[in-house]
Amino acid sequence: xxxxxxxxxxxxxxxxxxxxxxxxxxxxxxxxxxxxxxxxxxxxxxxxxxxxxxxxxxxxxxxxxxxxxxxxxxxxxxxxxxxxxxxxxxxxxxxxxxxxxxxxxxxxxxxxxxxxxxxxxxxxxxxxxxxxxxxxxxxxxxxxxxxxxxxxxxxxxxxxxxxxxxxxxxxxxxxxxxxxxxxxxxxxxxxxxxxxxxxxxxxxxxxxxxxxxxxxxxxxxxxxxxxxxxxxxxxxxxxxxxxxxxxxxxxxxxxxxxxxxxxxxxxxxxxxxxxxxxxxxxxxxxxxxxxxxxxxxxxxxxxxxxxxxxxxxxxxxxxxx
Amino acid sequence: xxxxxxxxxxxxxxxxxxxxxxxxxxxxxxxxxxxxxxxxxxxxxxxxxxxxxxxxxxxxxxxxxxxxxxxxxxxxxxxxxxxxxxxxxxxxxxxxxxxxxxxxxxxxxxxxxxxxxxxxxxxxxxxxxxxxxxxxxxxxxxxxxxxxxxxxxxxxxxxxxxxxxxxxxxxxxxxxxxxxxxxxxxxxxxxxxxxxxxxxxxxxxxxxxxxxxxxxxxxxxxxxxxxxxxxxxxxxxxxxxxxxxxxxxxxxxxxxxxxxxxxxxxxxxxxxxxxxxxxxxxxxxxxxxxxxxxxxxxxxxxxxxxxxxxxxxxxxxxxxxxxxxxxxxxxxxxxxxxxxxxxxxxxxxxxxxxxxxxxxxxxxxxxxxxxxxxxxxxxxxxxxxxxxxxxx
Numbered sequence: 146x147x148x149x150x151x152x153x154x155x156x157x158x159x160x161x162x163x164x165x166x167x168x169x170x171x172x173x174x175x176x177x178x179x180x181x182x183x184x185x186x187x188x189x190x191x192x193x194x195x196x197x198x199x200x201x202x203x204x205x206x207x208x209x210x211x212x213x214x215x216x217x218x219x220x221x222x223x224x225x226x227x228x229x230x231x232x233x234x235x236x237x238x239x240x241x242x243x244x245x246x247x248x249x250x251x252x253x254x255x256x257x258x259x260x261x262x263x264x265x266x267x268x269x270x271x272x273x274x275x276x277x278x279x280x281x282x283x284x285x286x287x288x289x290x291x292x293x294x295x296x297x298x299x300x301x302x303x304x305x306x307x308x309x310x311x312x313x314x315x316x317x318x319x320x321x322x323x324x325x326x327x328x329x330x331x332x333x334x335x336x337x338x339x340x341x342x343x344x345x346x347x348x349x350x351x352x353x354x355x356x357x358x359x360x361x362x363x364x365x366x367x368x369x370x371x372x373x374x375x376x377x378x379x380x381x382x383x384x385x386x387x388x389x390x391x392x393x394x395x396x397x398x399x400x401x402x403x404x405x406x407x408x409x410x411x412x413x414x415x416x417x418x419x420x421x422x423x424x425x426x427x428x429x430x431x432x433x434x435x436x437x438x439x440x441x442x443x444x445x446x447x448x449x450x451x452x453x454x455x456x457x458x459x460x461x462x463x464x465x466x
Numbered sequence: 467x468x469x470x471x472x473x474x475x476x477x478x479x480x481x482x483x484x485x486x487x488x489x490x491x492x493x494x495x496x497x498x499x500x501x502x503x504x505x506x507x508x509x510x511x512x513x514x515x516x517x518x519x520x521x522x523x524x525x526x527x528x529x530x531x532x533x534x535x536x537x538x539x540x541x542x543x544x545x546x547x548x549x550x551x552x553x554x555x556x557x558x559x560x561x562x563x564x565x566x567x568x569x570x571x572x573x574x575x576x577x578x579x580x581x582x583x584x585x586x587x588x589x590x591x592x593x594x595x596x597x598x599x600x601x602x603x604x605x606x607x608x609x610x611x612x613x614x615x616x617x618x619x620x621x622x623x624x625x626x627x628x629x630x631x632x633x634x635x636x637x638x639x640x641x642x643x644x645x646x647x648x649x650x651x652x653x654x655x656x657x658x659x660x661x662x663x664x665x666x667x668x669x670x671x672x673x674x675x676x677x678x679x680x681x682x683x684x685x686x687x688x689x690x691x692x693x694x695x696x697x698x699x700x701x702x703x704x705x706x707x708x709x710x711x712x713x714x715x716x717x718x719x720x721x722x723x724x725x726x727x728x729x730x731x732x733x734x735x736x737x738x739x740x741x742x743x744x745x746x747x748x749x750x751x752x753x754x755x756x757x758x759x760x761x762x763x764x765x766x767x768x769x770x771x772x773x774x775x776x777x778x779x780x781x782x783x784x785x786x787x788x789x790x791x792x793x794x795x796x797x798x799x800x801x802x803x804x805x806x807x808x809x810x811x812x813x814x815x816x817x818x819x820x821x822x823x824x825x826x827x828x829x830x831x832x833x834x835x836x837x838x839x840x841x842x843x844x845x846x847x848x849x850x851x852x853x854x855x856x857x858x
Contacts, residue, residue, distance in 0.1 A: 205588075205857075205858075208591070208592050209591065210588050210591055210592070210857060210858040211857040211858070229594060230492045230493035230594040230595070230596065231492075231493075231594070232594070233492075233592060233593060233594025234492055234593075234594045236592070236594070237592075238592045240588055240592070241588075242585070243585075244584060244585025244586065245584070245585070245586060245589070246508060246511075246580075246584050246586055247584065248511050248512055248513070249507075249508060249511055253504075253507065253508075253511070254586075256504050256507070257504045257505070257507075257508055257586070257590075258589055258590065258593060259500075259504075260498065260500035260501045260503070260504040260505075261501060261590050261593040261595040261600065262492075262593050262594075262595070263492070264500070267500070302589055306593065
């Protein structure tokens with residue numbers, strides 16, 4: 146009866162991960178500082194941050210690998226740590242570098258983990274190994290595996306639990322370009338099956354290609370979260386202009402009221418306009434330059450990338466904080 | 467400041483519910499059979515550890531006995547039988563007891579720490595399985611490895627010691643048939659007065675001139691009390707009477723000698739060394755889990771068994787005697803079956819020569835049992851607590 150009620154609760158929850166005011170300290174160092182995070186179900190969610198931002202610490206807290214100092218959490222609607230065992234029965238995770246018993250084969254390592262899960266997990270070992278592409282090496286000792294193969298084995302270890310939620314911490318580490326593409330496709334296929342994938346990474350390009358939504362963490366705090374398209378839409382508009390007399394062109398634009406941030410170089414101008422700038426304003430930029438006697442050879446709007454946006458919003462750009 | 471934007475949560479894609487609940491007692495502290503069998507598999511695959519376990523528990527006794535069998539087969543006059551009571555007691559109390567404890571402790575320390583040091587612990591924790599169950603699964607798994615190995619080694623020792631036992635008892639240098647009654651022993655002495663008078667232990671004055679020499683100052687063997695003056699050889703009847711008198715005096719000592727260990731002694735001894743190995747395993751498991759690494763834990767266990775326990779068992783520290791009694795090695799020594807020599811190198815008690823346990827600090831059997839139970843419980847609690855509270 147209790148299990149049924151819990152199951153209903155989990156199904157009703159629209160968030161795969163729900164965190165409010167989470168704090169984790171290591172002595173004086175606050176690794177996670179009042180984080181609020183909402184991960185929708187059924188999507189690939191990127192959890193981004195520079196090295197040391199607190200990404201792995203937050204994952205470890207959520208999974209019960211270490212305790213929180215404050216805050217509330219739930220996974221798939223189950224409060225953690227109160228119903229941690231019920232929640233984790235539906236979760237698969239890789240935390241940090243995937244390490245296994247080197248003296249055992251990949252298959253034996255999975256048997257060890259499957260034994261700690263539900264009885265059906267043992268039957269998922271073969272399909273999981275096949276899905277991550279290491280079935281042919283399943284009977285080799287893990288000490289002979291490359292880093293990329295251990296990453297794949299880590300994903301297989303997640304899959305034997307048939308999880309609704311996968312939390313993958315830097316799963317692309319150690320993978321070659323083909324392996325990264327396979328991992329990307331696998332993540333997308335997992336999402337297509339209705340699972341939620343939380344992808345912690347500092348590989349912005351991979352996250353942008355894989356994820357629907359992201360959260361940016363820096364210095365222990367989530368500073369932005371939302372869908373990638375929404376977040377990029379809110380970033381500034383960049384223009385690249387090739388023209389004659391760049392310095393005079395810059396002076397011209399700075400006297401106008403369009404609010405442009407202009408950098409001049411030998412090749413032309415780099416112009417940054419406030420977010421939400423309309424196409425008419427871009428045309429106005431061109432008109433000002435031409436009316437001022439500047440020859441405009443090329444004017445191009447530069448597509449904002451997650452990387453440029455990430456650098457804008459994190460403390461890695463601009464003055465030290 | 468935390469800046470958040472509202473995320474629109476898409477409707478969850480249809481997905482069959484995960485079948486948890488049936489047969490999945492994940493929050494239970496009881497380990498499942500699968501957890502135990504896979505843990506056995508994990509430990510068995512550690513080749514170095516298993517090799518040392520097999521070598522100590524089976525290999526050393528087997529090699530030792532094989533060499534004795536070969537030597538006796540090729541040169542029986544120089545080398546005695548491979549088996550027998552004394553070989554049994556020496557091997558069990560001198561080798562299997564101490565080294566069995568150490569290798570079992572090594573296995574326990576490994577089982578208690580290796581998931582952590584090899585990075586597997588967090589994988590196991592993320593399964594949602596109770597950490598207590600993860601800990602408890604290691605106890606039956608370790609015992610399932612150690613207990614059969616100890617049993618195999620012990621069976622080899624018992625088999626050789628019984629099959630290759632001597633046919634006669636060596637008592638003070640005299641070769642005596644085994645299993646005689648007092649009358650039979652005295653009859654044997656009357657039939658072999660020279661051996662009885664010259665070889666059997668006897669410190670009373672004798673009334674005959676011993677055939678083996680006059681005793682002190684006479685240039686012969688010095689084994690008996692002073693013989694009467696005069697150089698006349700004693701009559702056969704006088705020698706027989708003296709031999710019977712010596713046999714009657716020595717019968718209690720003779721009675722305690724055996725050609726090979728009795729069934730009862732073998733069973734008790736087997737259980738005793740299994741207990742010692744189990745203690746080593748469980749204490750080592752707790753210590754390994756507490757420290758989170760194997761090497762230091764193993765060193766501490768060796769120090770406990772080889773250095774601390776022998777010292778604390780024999781030292782007389784008037785104000786610390788109760789503390790000494792709390793040492794688990796002392797407690798297990800008090801449970802040692804009678805007739806075995808004192809463990810951890812005490813020696814001298816074998817062959818029925820009194821009760822060796824009397825030479826160590828006294829302790830009642832009840833106290834000894836309580837001390838052992840306390841060690842098992844406390845170290846299990848400490849190890850489990852550390853595993854449950856440790857950051858993974």
